[in-house]
Amino acid sequence: MSRLDDLKKRAVDEIEAHRDQLVELSLRIHANPETAFREAKAAGWLTDYLEAEGFAVERGICQIGTAFRASYGSGRPRVAFLAEYDALAGIGHGCGHNIIAMASLGAAIATKAIVPEAGGTAVVIGTPAEEAAGGKVLMASRGAFDDLDVAMLVHPGNRDVAVTYALACLELNVEYFGRAAHAAARPEAGINALDALVIAYNSVSALRQHIRDSARIHGIITDGGQAVNVVPEHAAGVFLLRDEDDDYLDELKEKVLACFRAGAEATGARLEYRWGEEARYRAMRSNRALAEAYRRNMEALGRQVQERDSGRSLGSTDMGNVSALVPAIHPTVAIAPPDVPIHTPEFRDVSASQAGHRGLLDAAKAMAMTAVDVLLDADLRRRIEEEFRGGQ
Ligand SMILES: [Zn+2]
CATH class of the missing domain: 3.30.70.360 (Alpha-Beta Plaits)
Structure with missing residues (x-):
């Protein structure tokens, strides 16, 4: 087994070892929905967990009480996993942000395990208020994403797609x-x-x-x-x-x-x-080189992943503002059938189901494996960077 494959396997094993805790915390956030900038319980649980796992945690960054940054390791590359944990008023976690949060934490914990050998830093950035206020827009203007090499966030949805668009x-x-x-x-x-x-x-x-x-x-x-x-x-x-x-x-x-x-x-x-x-929300610029690495890793886990979203982009996301500052991806992981769209009570229920847990764990693994690629593969890093600068 190559060193790359060996480290990917260790990352995946690490997520399996944390499986019960990741799912338990996902369900706890799901059962306690909190809306924009009021995600105090979720931010508290997430940061406590990261601290217990050995991450250095800063709470309340960017003058936002429920925003946070956690890191492990030192120096570059800095691989960031973004966590959303806000709910929708009335519906609760109808957008499955509990899964986004725990997939990113799982990926970070797995990356932490290989950082001593691979070098670099695993970072989690907690970004409140995606639904109502565009928390990342504010955080981007306050420098939260300035020193990163890549940023990833996987959103639950109806299909597995690597490159998504947003207006x-x-x-x-x-x-x-x-x-x-x-x-x-x-x-x-x-x-x-x-x-x-x-x-x-x-x-x-x-x-x-x-x-x-x-x-x-x-x-x-x-x-x-x-x-x-x-x-x-x-x-x-x-x-x-x-x-x-x-x-x-x-x-x-x-x-x-x-x-x-x-x-x-x-x-x-x-x-x-x-x-x-x-x-203002910026358009989502998915980094193709990074998205392709993610797609291959997700396919290695047994999912069929569409290279890009074939339909027209519909909504907007504050991840677009992150993608203007750092090479970023915002793939979707399928947890629900096509007739169960996000922002519905049905999607909320799926977000706490076995299918939701599977999506969470697969997204965590695919992101962690992609982090291994970024940390070990200098050629990939060069292609990611060139594409990013070319599109500026
Ligand atoms: Zn969402």
Whole structure:
């Protein structure tokens, strides 16, 4: 057996040896769902476990109480496994983040076992609030991912896929200010802010026909006036712009803004707007070289893994912001049949089932084996790095 295969086998054995603890903690997090930035129990259990396993733990990093970093070893390469552990309001762990957390902890514990021989550092970064607030966006801007060589996170889903996509996403808040007047007695004295927003809304609808297929623009009206017999003096809305290309999103900003200016021009209402750039999600850039290593390792465990997601990307994830800073992958591991989508009570139940446990353990093993590849294979590291820099 080659040294590489020998170390991979030891990593896998290590996960088997921790199997019961990994599953038990997954079920405990699942049974105690906590939403964005309130994941105090989960963060406490995860960091206690890592500390007991010999990791150096920093709690509350990036001025976020439930964020953490744990590391074992020293120097480069630094291989990071990202843990999510937030739940959905109402549904609980309908996105299976308990599995994400424990797969990453399992992978880190296995990597720890081979670090004394292979060198480098095994790192776990605990990233809160993926669902509601984009915790990694905040953490990325505060330097949490700056000194890493690779970052991995496996998400449970319906298929085994190595390269997944996610859309860049930017929020736009708009307000129109008009002038109130009696809607029947003195309509000529009013300036209709709702009309301005409706014109803008319809302009956006017309624009959709003439932008890339991959782009999405969707919005709601949050204020359309207060009284039916008063010309609305104020109207407001929130819109989201998305695309798989960060640069194209910037082009879209101008086009969308023109729609809102049209509403102001047509009615005389004053437009105020604000782009949520500080919370902008970047498009997911999966590192192909790293994803290919992961795919081979997962297939060695007996799963058929699709090289890339064939369907169009649908949502957005804060992992995109990580992938802009460090070579990263965000594969999916199948735990549920195709008719059980994420963010449902059914998917929540699967996340605590035998199929969920199998996904957790396989994802941990595949990531740990990929970490062995990264630590031992200088040529792979060069290809990962070149691809990353080439795409900058
Ligand atoms: Zn999720």
